[in-house]
Amino acid sequence: MSEKTITVDHAIEMLKSSGVRITPQRHAILEYLVISDSHPTADEIYKALEHKFPNMSVATVYNNLRVFKKTGLVKELTYGDASSRFDFSTKRHYHVICSKCGKIVDFFYPGLDEVEELAAQVTGFTVDHHRLEVYGTCPECQKNESENPSKLEHETTIG
Numbered sequence: 001m002s003e004k005t006i007t008v009d010h011a012i013e014m015l016k017s018s019g020v021r022i023t024p025q026r027h028a029i030l031e032y033l034v035i036s037d038s039h040p041t042a043d044e045i046y047k048a049l050e051h052k053f054p055n056m057s058v059a060t061v062y063n064n065l066r067v068f069k070k071t072g073l074v075k076e077l078t079y080g081d082a083s084s085r086f087d088f089s090t091k092r093h094y095h096v097i098c099s100k101c102g103k104i105v106d107f108f109y110p111g112l113d114e115v116e117e118l119a120a121q122v123t124g125f126t127v128d129h130h131r132l133e134v135y136g137t138c139p140e141c142q143k144n145e146s147e148n149p150s151k152l153e154h155e156t157t158i159g
């Protein structure tokens, strides 16, 4: 079970107190972010909500996410050329990412402040944040693999 205990109402209140006007679209986008707990892309949010808001475009979703991002309550996770994923979080956490299906799951661990301090000392940078990602295979993909072993890459390389 996720440690995220944020409710949608609570999230809305936090955004409101940061000065964000809550429109029905923003409410729906935020609700999706909080409830899905899956670090969706703007495109995934758009697809999930387009039946509710036929006039909404992916660009609208993006713009709203950008507004949320300014409050610091929503984080954008960028992965090179791949689409950004968005995360509603009030608590600092780390991510474990499935190399097979791309699923991102939160886990909590005390912030690695010493690493930031050391980096600053050693390099003379002023450090403002860091990012740690752990990669592996999620339980669902492990299960799929053991059920369909033929789908595995056939070559076993030694060395």
Ligand SMILES: [Zn+2]
Binding pocket: 098, 099, 100, 101, 102, 103, 137, 138, 139, 140, 141
């Ligand atoms: Zn997976």
Ligand SMILES: [Zn+2]
Binding pocket: 039, 087, 089, 093, 094, 095, 105, 106
């Ligand atoms: Zn997260």
